[in-house]
Amino acid sequence: MGEGRLGEPGPPVRGRPVPQRRPYDGDTPRTGAAEGISGAGQVARVAGIKDVARQAGVSVGTVSNVINRPEAVLPETRARVLAAIEELGYVRSESARQLRAGRSRIMALLVLDMGNPFFVDVARGAERAARAAGLGVMVCNSDQSPAEEAEYLGLFAEQRVCGVLVTPADASGRNLEAFARHRIPYVLVDRVAPGTGTCAVSVDDVRGGALAVGHLLSAGHRSVAYVSGPGDLHQIRDRREGALAALADAGLPPEALVEIPSERLDVAAGRDAGARLLGLVPRPTAVFCANDLLALGVLQALYAAGVRVPQDIAIVGYDDIEFAAAAAVPLTSVRQPAVVMGRLAAELLLEESDDEDGTHEHRSVVLQPELVVRASSSTPR
Amino acid sequence: MGEGRLGEPGPPVRGRPVPQRRPYDGDTPRTGAAEGISGAGQVARVAGIKDVARQAGVSVGTVSNVINRPEAVLPETRARVLAAIEELGYVRSESARQLRAGRSRIMALLVLDMGNPFFVDVARGAERAARAAGLGVMVCNSDQSPAEEAEYLGLFAEQRVCGVLVTPADASGRNLEAFARHRIPYVLVDRVAPGTGTCAVSVDDVRGGALAVGHLLSAGHRSVAYVSGPGDLHQIRDRREGALAALADAGLPPEALVEIPSERLDVAAGRDAGARLLGLVPRPTAVFCANDLLALGVLQALYAAGVRVPQDIAIVGYDDIEFAAAAAVPLTSVRQPAVVMGRLAAELLLEESDDEDGTHEHRSVVLQPELVVRASSSTPR
DNA sequence: CACGGATGATGAATCGATTCATGGTCGATT
DNA sequence: AATCGACCATGAATCGATTCATCATCCGTG
Incomplete structure (x- = not known):
């Protein structure tokens, strides 16, 4: 059925079941739009930093500066840029930032069972700490299944999350061992560290x-x-x-x-x-x-x-x-102390993740019930 | 204190409190590494598609094909590429994909209270549907606070999530009105749609x-x-x-x-x-x-x-x-029917988000208690 | 008046994956 | 033998933001 749909447009399509969604995406229309809308609303793709720059009559570098180090830009220029941002409804793209930065501003939390209020509390603590640091949190549920866990860890690696808080479902530790290859820091939650190579927060x-x-x-x-x-x-x-x-x-x-x-x-x-x-x-x-x-x-x-x-x-x-x-x-x-555990774990992770010069020392925190x-x-x- | 740290490396730093984390990131080491490691483990930045291509002796396009349309690649070549992927522990970067695609493969769910098992069930249903479609889910908690809600919606816009499931905390609808500017589809959960411009799933x-x-x-x-x-x-x-x-x-x-x-x-x-x-x-x-x-x-x-x-x-x-x-x-x-509601909402969102030719018609589903x-x-x- | 220093703005290079027009090879058919 | 199609692989362009070396101004001072 997919092939039938593909066969209709002009060019002779090869007989392969190509899984292409939106085959042409928007290269042509986009280029067209980029040439000179400015005023017209037309197809109106979401505004990028270039649109803002054009609208404000400055370079993209300046727009970036307005966003990230506003004090380095002349107030007058800044105002013009901010006005353009407002007018175009510009929102910076995290994916582009991430691509440059090498990792995202999202922290992952993988728990055993979201139906258990205990983990909801852990999530609450972690979320609070993460948001205080300007990070988003992605809460996921392994449902005690090592397979699900592996799948989620793979997802996290692809997302290049800045770190993972995890209560392991896989007692063998194989999942985490494999995950460690990606050089993404992680902290064990509600589990003591098996060695000294990992941070962990647990309760006795x-x-x-x-x-x-x-x-x-x-x-x-x-x-x-x-x-x-x-x-x-x-x-x-x-x-x-x-x-x-x-x-x-x-x-x-x-x-x-x-x-x-x-x-x-x-x-x-x-x-x-x-x-x-x-x-x-x-x-x-x-x-x-x-x-x-x-x-x-x-x-x-x-x-x-x-x-x-x-x-x-x-x-x-x-x-x-x-x-x-x-x-x-x-x-x-x-x-x-579930909320505290979540918070501590997130803080340890932030510390490890901010560590640039290898100063970080892994720690195992054991709380008392x-x-x-x-x-x-x-x-x- | 930040300035003192910044003053040390060679180049004369301007006297501004620049909030730069990892000032030089890795341009120099990276370029160095890219020139020719191949065998040595050295600083070992995470492997990218180019490294895989080099290792397998093919072009980056071919590596991409192996990943996304394996049937279009000669089995022999494919095997070589897969071996390289395995050896380097390569994981493709979602941010780069997203950048091209214009949006991420993550669906957001914003609920009123994660401490309420009702919403946990909604999340379960949504998560199941989303993962069946190969998407990740980001579950967030507005805690019934319109301010938190606004903040999260802003985060979602930056992340260019492919859609949002939301139980509004802001009765005025202003938050969502503002969010609508970003052209990110959203579905109301446990709330009837105020007009015909939105999908919604609710219970009577x-x-x-x-x-x-x-x-x-x-x-x-x-x-x-x-x-x-x-x-x-x-x-x-x-x-x-x-x-x-x-x-x-x-x-x-x-x-x-x-x-x-x-x-x-x-x-x-x-x-x-x-x-x-x-x-x-x-x-x-x-x-x-x-x-x-x-x-x-x-x-x-x-x-x-x-x-x-x-x-x-x-x-x-x-x-x-x-x-x-x-x-x-x-x-x-x-x-x-909380789980069903989550599932239906996610499915509606997927439909709207996959809609390329404007065929999508907004629907309000009302379930019976x-x-x-x-x-x-x-x-x- | 020339020079130095400070301040603002610029624009090209870069991140990593996708996409597609292009080119090359091989086999079959005329 | 020439031509065509099918099949593979290539590599450049692209997405949007960041970063930094560079350039342009301007002010104060010798």
Whole structure:
């Protein structure tokens, strides 16, 4: 069908399925327009710096100066140029600037799950820092898929973004290893750096797990279920490790932690996990969830089954998202400084990206989590 | 301080505070490198199409062909070029492509509040459609601030994005009016088009409001509180209008709707509204909230005050976000097809943006909301 | 009056990819 | 053998902004 359309215009088209959109773009009309519109509105392609220069009767260099170093231009000239800019509705083209500069003024943020308010907060922090530095932010969602992640990283490389904030979905690190070839700086978010070659901002997940389970144990519980997530995520493993450490501290064996694995980290998965929790014998009296979405799901499953929280089963979540505090039974949760994490990560990235003389030293910042006790765990039986 | 740093290198710098980052960038080293590295890794600037051409022993045009129309290149040549690409780790520069093409391959999405899962779903739908078309998506957050909105729209214009999906924060429409000058297509999301000059995808909010309040009335309630939001948002007004229509249908006067205004649309604002609701005399027996975040906040305030839901007060929310179903008392809510809306909007935008011969006709798509009844309203007193 | 210095404006070169008119080669047909 | 077409590859022009060496003015001073 494409060929049929192509065959119609005059010149004998070769028989190849050429994927050309707008075959002639506008070379001819553009040249025509450039010769001498000035006043007429005609086809009116968007105004470029040359149009402004012509309109103001100056050179393109001067227009550029007005935009980038206005103090170096005579006020009179500047006013004329600004008037021309205003009149033509001129907006400078970032692509042209980028082409010269070698990289764009956009920072990328690649998170595991935009449905998780935790990452929304991270994004908020990063965005604030980036915009303060005059950069745009491109927020993307890998959905925990290494393939998606690879695709996005490729996109970022093509865009020559000035840097990437990423919470890796690919535990093997292969994606990032490949990405490193492009010499685009990146900062790991919510993940410790594997070596010293990378900046990273993370929260001490081991400690977070210990806080959560320690809290439950000190309330008298002797067995705790752990609703986990994909086993290849560091966060999940570290929180488990912290949980086990807390058990050990209390003189309990590792078997006192009953793991309820979960493929995903959302509310629906939490409901499933809650159902499985109810089927366990003996039934644990407390459950620690790898994040708040799971906890909310568990809470709902228990509620539906008539199991009282915290009287029958206590719940502790992780992340302390807004909805944790807003739940039917407000959730005890381990708060992560998400906004701060986003901001710090962006600042580290800016530092690395502004670094011209190789002075930058990679840093790993580890933030501390904080236990927020609410009703879901506060009154042990 | 900047001047001191600038004064050091040889050439006599003029005494102006020039804001130049990386003053010399790399012209000299680059030219040097371009003369003949080939083998050595040296300063190793990122490889461009010319490097690939040299390495493969072909012209740049051929490299371009290999990338964009591989079937037009002899397999043998193609293999050589691909090998060179692989070896040099070449990634084509989007900025250069964009410069020629006149616009980027990025679609922008500007939403009111990324903290609202409703918009996250919209983003999900849009992203899916955009990526299917090979475009990247830049998700941004105006936070209901017209000023932020204006700033982002300016950024989009500079980036020459191929189109913008926007839920306007500026009710006056001035921001978009100004943006229209740039000839960048845009589609309104969750908002009806003011005229025929724009595409739009929205949900029938009047009907949504009517569904919600009609449901409450048919359950026997005779007075309904409406927790609203910023008065200049169309959504808020339309939902109120629908609510009033439902009252009229039931033969009740407009006064039967008691408005509890709210500045913001988040859970915290909902808690405040809930507190005010409790202070009303006579106390309404039912409350309709302009969105689920408010409803969750109200629910929590009522719960904390020992008011039973739905026995004492029934609640209906709006949006049917995941957390509505996961609430302590699962929320009755008006479901909006958010993902579909995002997808449709993106598709309309793609159509308009691909339109070369002016064939495109602007369309306004209005989707229908759906009432999802859950426990928060299901058993009237 | 000549010269130096400061200040403004200029315009060509440049970034990297795309596009297309052009040229070259080979095979088939007349 | 000459011609034509098909097929490949080439390289120059182009997109729009930045940058810098260069030029033009003007003022003050010796």
